[in-house]
Structures are given as structure tokens and as C-alpha cells.
Amino acid sequence: MDPRTLQIIREITPAVAEHGETITKVFYDRMFAANPEVRRFFNAAHQHSGGQQRALASAIYAYFQNIDNPAVLGPAVELIVHKHASLGVKPEHYPIVGKHLLDAIAEVMGDAATDEVLAAVGEAYAFLADLMIAEEQKLYAQQAAAPGGWAGKRTFAVDRVVEESDVVCSFYLKPADGGATPEFLPGQYLTLHLDHPTTPTSPRNYSLSDRPGQDHLRISVKREPNLSPEAPAGLISNQLHDGVRAGDTLEIGPPCGTFTLDPATRDSATGDERPVVLLAGGIGVTPLLSMAKAWVARGVKAPLYLLQADRNARTRAFADEIAALAEGNDHITTRVRYSEPIDGDLDEPGADAGFVDRDLLSEWAPCDEADFYLCGPAAFMRSVAGELAALGVPAERVHYEFFGPKAEIAPATAGCPFAA
Known part of the structure; x- marks a missing residue:
């Protein structure tokens, strides 16, 4: 970029x-x-x-x-780039x-948005756009x-639907073309292109919840309760739970996402x-x-710890699958923490009550050497990330995925104009 452009961008950054939020x-x-x-690229909620x-x-x-x-x-x-590719941004x-x-900058900044300032912003935007376009095409x-x-959409048939808890269903998907x-890569997501019968909706990203290398792909979807017209969270999750059955077909985008743990790099x-x-917090377990x-299937012998935080056994998914991970694998440790346990919950091996707090992490996890992978609701993410920081875990050893605009947990490093 032109040196004068760089200077102008530096000068207007405080304003x-x-x-910023008014401009956006x-x-x-x-x-x-x-x-x-x-508008179809954007989640109304x-x-x-x-x-x-x-x-x-x-x-x-x-x-x-x-x-x-x-x-x-x-x-x-x-x-x-992965988010844009999942949505089909061109x-x-x-x-x-x-x-x-x-x-928008001209409207909000008024007289401060001179022709020279707008030209500099335009050049900076074009520089970033060219970079993004090139990476997306790759x-x-x-x-x-x-x-x-494949690129774009591919038709998959629903092979079966499995209820994992009172609020979570898994959908097993196989290519309809045979x-x-x-x-x-474990941790990536699919993009589901499903039109709601009454309300225009954007594509939805759902994490793949099973390991690679099988004859199916699996997504596991939590039914979200909010169906208000003003903030229509839950439209697609409810449609999936109530209306999608074995034999139906769905239009799917290819696996995307950078929140990954490849066991091939750790064997x-x-x-x-x-x-x-x-x-894992709630549906963040997926x-x-x-x-x-994938870690178990690869035979990685490095220690693996998995903690699942959920309300209680009625809302918790995958209890049996998670218990099976540790069977015959002394290097794998699992634990569950219930915030609102019901009768019988605390009788489970490795189960207790409370939240994922500093005391638990310092006692249970090898904080001085481990890499941490976090996923769950915003409050869970902020709390756990803060506790790890307080325990001295450096940021480069903490990796996370947030189901929504990532800026809510890391405002200085993420966000994009197109986002599901």
C-alpha cells in the first residue's frame, strides 16, 4: 500500500x-x-x-x-477464509x-471522512479483499x-437420526450419489443449506461430531428454545429436530474450519x-x-483429558461414547461436571457438581504443559479462558471455537462481515 495510505489509517484508527459499532x-x-x-449470508439472530x-x-x-x-x-x-468458503462467498x-x-464511514465520521481518508480506507480494503479472494479460491x-x-453444495441422505439427550439429536449423513x-480434520464443521418454510434463513454451520474415516458424516444439533420473530435463534435446529427423518436429503457444504486437532501430528x-x-460446555462437546x-482411533499414546460440563444427565449427550474412550486406554481421562445435577447424576464415575473453575482445573488438568481446546457457550468460554489465564497457561496453548461471532471472546483477533 502507498505510504500515505498507511499513515492515514494509523491516524484514523482511534476514531x-x-x-466502530456505530459504523458497522x-x-x-x-x-x-x-x-x-x-442477506442470505447472515444469521438474523x-x-x-x-x-x-x-x-x-x-x-x-x-x-x-x-x-x-x-x-x-x-x-x-x-x-x-474458511467461514466465507462455508457460506459460498464469491x-x-x-x-x-x-x-x-x-x-457507512462517511455517514458516521462526517467531515472527518475526507476524500483522502475515504480513498485510503478504500485502498486498505481492496488490499485485504484481494488477499481474501485469493485464499478463498485456493x-x-x-x-x-x-x-x-466437492465445492459448493452436495446432496446427502439422512441415514438415521439418533436422540442423544432430551435436547440433542445426531444426524448420520451419507452421499446421496453413492x-x-x-x-x-477433527474439529471441522459442515454447512447446512436448509430453507425454513416461513422465514428466510442463512446457512448454518454444525460441527462434525464423529471421527473421520467412516462411511458417514455426523452432525449433532441442540434444539434451541428461542423462536421469537425478533431474534430467531433455533429456527433451523427445531426444523431439524421436528421435520428431518431418515431418508430425507440435505444440501451440505464441504468440511471447513481451523479449530482442529490432527492426531497425526501427535502420535x-x-x-x-x-x-x-x-x-466442553454443553453442545460444545461436538x-x-x-x-x-480420532485420537483413540489413531492410537496416540500422549495423555488426553476430556471434561464435559452440562446441566444434568437429561441434557448431556454422548455419555456412553465418552465413557468408552477411556476403556482400555490408561492415558485417557474423562470427567463430567453438572451445574444442576438430578437424582443419580453424582453416582456416575467421574461426576461431580459445580462449574469449571480454577480449583478444578489446577487439581485435574496438567496446566503447566498441556494444550487446551475449549468449546461451549459464551459465558463458559469467557470463564474458562479467564481461569486458565489466571493459572498461568499461556495464550498460545489455548485454542477455542465459539458457536457464533468469535469477537465475543477475542475482540482483537476475529470477526468477519459474512458470518453464519
Whole structure:
């Protein structure tokens, strides 16, 4: 970029930080009014909650703050590239975003948004857009060329539906064309393109909850209770629970996601014997269970710890699968912590009551050496991440996935304009 552009971006970064959420709110309002065709990329519940606006504001600030060295945002860019690929974002969508972002900045910043400032922001945006487009095209090509892979949508048949708890159902999926089932990295997700019968909805990402290398793919979906028109969380989860049965077909996007644990990198051949701790809150167990099952299938002998936090046995999914992980595997330790236990819950081996707090983590997990993988609701994520930091676990050993705009837990490193 032109040196003058870099200087201008540095100068306006404090103002962008101050007005970031106002800018992004105006941006989305303007874009949806002028280009309603892109609304299908966006989850209305995340828009209503403000999470998507905060995520985009964080992303803009992070980019401007690191404008002299955007390479430090590499992990965040990779995450966004996978998110965009999961949604089917194409090069022609970037000019739409750029136009309305510049217009929003001009509207909110008023006289401070001079022609020179807007030109600099436009150049910075074009630089990042070109980078993202190139990376997304690479990913699309990789997905299409992978064994059993594809780009865009592919039709899968529902082989069976299994109730895992009072609130979680698993859907076992097989290619409707009889072709190969794709490989994936444990922790990745599929994108489900399912139209609600009465309300336009965006595609939905669901973590793969079983290990790779089988004749099926499995997603496990929690029924979300909120069905209000103003914040329509739960539309697709309820539709899946109530309306999708064995024999139905679904349109699926290829596996995506950067929150992964490849057991091939941790087996005896690599000499990496560091322990791994998986901390799951509620339905956040899905990508972590895929990791744990792949770990066992690969025969990795490094220590693995899996803690599942849930309300009680009625809402907890996969109890039997998780118990089976440790059978005959002395290097695998599992535990469950119930926040609202019911009769019989505390009689389970390895079960107790409470939350995932500092005392539990310091007593149970090898905090001085382990890599931690976290997934669950926002409150769980923030709490556990804070407790690990207080215990001195460095940030580079803490990996996490949040089901929603990631900026809610890491405002300086993530977020994207298109997000499911």
C-alpha cells in the first residue's frame, strides 16, 4: 500500500475504534437495504443480538491497528477464509461490502471522512479483499480436488437420526450419489443449506461430531428454545429436530474450519507427547468428541483429558461414547461436571457438581504443559479462558471455537462481515 495510505489509517484508527459499532450497524443497514440478495449470508439472530456488528468492528480495528504488519492477523484471516468458503462467498460480493463500508464511514465520521481518508480506507480494503479472494479460491480448489470432496453444495441422505439427550439429536449423513465420504480434520464443521418454510434463513454451520474415516458424516444439533420473530435463534435446529427423518436429503457444504486437532501430528512418530485437555460446555462437546475419537482411533499414546460440563444427565449427550474412550486406554481421562445435577447424576464415575473453575482445573488438568481446546457457550468460554489465564497457561496453548461471532471472546483477533 502507498505510504500515505498507511499513515492515514494509523491516524484514523482511534476514531474508528471509538465509533466502530456505530459504523458497522450503519453498514449492515445500508447494505441490506440496497443489496438484499446478500442477506442470505447472515444469521438474523446474530444481527439482532449485535454480536455480528461487534465482530466486524473488532475485525476492522484489528486490521487498522496492524496495518503496517497485517501478517500478524494470519490466523484470523484463515478463520474468516474458511467461514466465507462455508457460506459460498464469491469475489463479486466484495465490492458490495466495500461500497457500503465506505458509505457507512462517511455517514458516521462526517467531515472527518475526507476524500483522502475515504480513498485510503478504500485502498486498505481492496488490499485485504484481494488477499481474501485469493485464499478463498485456493480453498475452493482444494475442497473440490480432495478425495470425496466437492465445492459448493452436495446432496446427502439422512441415514438415521439418533436422540442423544432430551435436547440433542445426531444426524448420520451419507452421499446421496453413492460416492466417497470426504475426509476432514477433527474439529471441522459442515454447512447446512436448509430453507425454513416461513422465514428466510442463512446457512448454518454444525460441527462434525464423529471421527473421520467412516462411511458417514455426523452432525449433532441442540434444539434451541428461542423462536421469537425478533431474534430467531433455533429456527433451523427445531426444523431439524421436528421435520428431518431418515431418508430425507440435505444440501451440505464441504468440511471447513481451523479449530482442529490432527492426531497425526501427535502420535509416536512425531515424538510430541504433550498432553491435551479438551474442555466442553454443553453442545460444545461436538468438535471435541471428534478430536477425542480420532485420537483413540489413531492410537496416540500422549495423555488426553476430556471434561464435559452440562446441566444434568437429561441434557448431556454422548455419555456412553465418552465413557468408552477411556476403556482400555490408561492415558485417557474423562470427567463430567453438572451445574444442576438430578437424582443419580453424582453416582456416575467421574461426576461431580459445580462449574469449571480454577480449583478444578489446577487439581485435574496438567496446566503447566498441556494444550487446551475449549468449546461451549459464551459465558463458559469467557470463564474458562479467564481461569486458565489466571493459572498461568499461556495464550498460545489455548485454542477455542465459539458457536457464533468469535469477537465475543477475542475482540482483537476475529470477526468477519459474512458470518453464519
